[in-house]
Amino acid sequence: MLGKRRRLALLAEARFTPFEAKTAVCVLRYRPEHVAAVIDSTRAGRTAGECAGVGGAIPVVADVAAAAAAGADSLAIGIAPQGGGLPEAWRAQVRESLERGWDVLSGLHVFLGDDPELAAAAARHGARIFDLRRPPTRRTVAAARAAELEALVVLTVGSDCNVGKMTAQLQIVGGLNKKGVRTRFAATGQTGILIEGWGIAVDAVVSDFVNGAAEQLVLEGSKDADIVMVEGQGSINHPGYSAVTLGLLHGSCPDAMILCHQATREYIGDYREASWLKIPPLSQYVRWYEAIGSAVHPTRVIGVCLNTYDMTEAQARSACEQAARETGLPATDPVRFDQTPLIEAILQARAASPKLRQSASPAVSPKWCP
């Protein structure tokens, strides 16, 4: 994880719930072997499993000292608050971690390495600050170069933020690699970067270069891979974040998309204080994403991922059936149920890809140029 094996303390003070501490929860789900403790003084004494449904017996503790006693050697910020700053109440814990010589891993929009007090503490104690969202210094303008790759590029797209795009994708990547298909996960957010150890937080890139960052990511991810699974962000109709969504879509030039939705969610943003637009039918999203994605590179939605965490099993199965009926596409919750329908859809897309035919007969003109 970013250069070495770690025993992380995940800082989630007063917010260690599945929706408020998304980063912490994802690290617990996919890299539990790297977590020593979760810090949340309001929940100290319980286990991660009891609070968040993941992480099993990993202890929730009150502070950095208790996390050290539990074996931690690094601190990771476990939340991604809207606006992106460091809650002032957390500053002391970050400072104390640095004073212990611990590295601090942060996905906040505000870079901790640029904070004079924290940077000085790090320098004094030989600790490092990893700002996972810091954009690459090299800025490029995208030119649909990702469309030229032999690897099949699959992007997750969604009906909103925080519907489970990354989780769905990590499940599918695991499933494909188990089948022996060389698949890489291209992380585009701080949590994915923390889990994978590489990636670009596209939402932190200056907007003129966000398509370009997505392109660079896919060019890098396609090395030694037959399938690149690109982590999607936001939603094409999200009032606040649609720019990031479209930059990813046009920069990564996916051949196929998987549409992600939280089955019970009715309004965009209703996991936060504001409920905005009503979420339209999934078939509307399929039309939007295919139309606007294909404006740069031909692409289609090949499957639907439902997040059914808050439904009974019967409700969840019924929601999957309904989504499949509505869209005519395979639909499942790959965390709860079998991932096979989505894995098969991806393998079929790979087998049918004009890219494979193109590499056999390379004389054709770029296929994204109609």
Place this chain on the structure above:
Amino acid sequence: MLGKRRRLALLAEARFTPFEAKTAVCVLRYRPEHVAAVIDSTRAGRTAGECAGVGGAIPVVADVAAAAAAGADSLAIGIAPQGGGLPEAWRAQVRESLERGWDVLSGLHVFLGDDPELAAAAARHGARIFDLRRPPTRRTVAAARAAELEALVVLTVGSDCNVGKMTAQLQIVGGLNKKGVRTRFAATGQTGILIEGWGIAVDAVVSDFVNGAAEQLVLEGSKDADIVMVEGQGSINHPGYSAVTLGLLHGSCPDAMILCHQATREYIGDYREASWLKIPPLSQYVRWYEAIGSAVHPTRVIGVCLNTYDMTEAQARSACEQAARETGLPATDPVRFDQTPLIEAILQARAASPKLRQSASPAVSPKWCP
């Protein structure tokens, strides 16, 4: 212009042509009274009018000293190169300007104020560096607040970058204000900011906040105005810049859009070295922009602006007629021909706006929430 009346030297060394020095040309077109000279040693001795078709007798000179002799008291960078850096050959001219105590106005992506050598020169000589693209320090996430305004919001959208969106719009804003309609131009790029003296360069904003920057701009621009004309950027199918385009569209929540196109252009990007996608029919753009714009706030295209600078008059008239026929919308070149069709389309949209009806009966729920 940014706080005081100026006599600008426009730096366009070796690039003083209409397409390479877009910023210089626009300032010459709309603020010629603020320009003392253009610097381009390869064209020194000619006039701005001879080189670029605008600016009349304003002299083109070889260097900063000659511009000073022509009465200049400030330097403005007259280009916006892809990638956004300061050509190394221009550095000496910028430094010399600062050493003369001149303010330097720059729309480059790379901030001159952050350059240690130039910042030191400015401090030493009491000069100021205005980085027009520097984003606001306050970062906000958009929440479709612009949809709630009483003012009619009109956004220009395009088939590509650099097709004449801002120029078209400045013509229309001028025409509306002449008719006594309180209209404000909301600048979103460095050239518009230079001309208007305010605005936000949205393409320099971190992508998570680009929709929010557009929203802030419209909230500000609507003060004391009945119509806000928002400067569009890029194109919804531009491989490199579509993120900026969609951020503007969803952040500004336009009630109406004007579609801009350069009539002879066939490929996206063919004003640069790369020719990318073929530009589809205008009716396709109308469908794309209306579908994806209305996903957040109901909007429609109400007119077409053609840039016909490289056509004969007969060709230009024929192109306007064809665009009108294809789209069923008023179409004109507002620089070359009468702006009336577009001005009338805007006034009709204003008269028909549900916003006026809403302000009469404010009890309805937000109309962007279907």
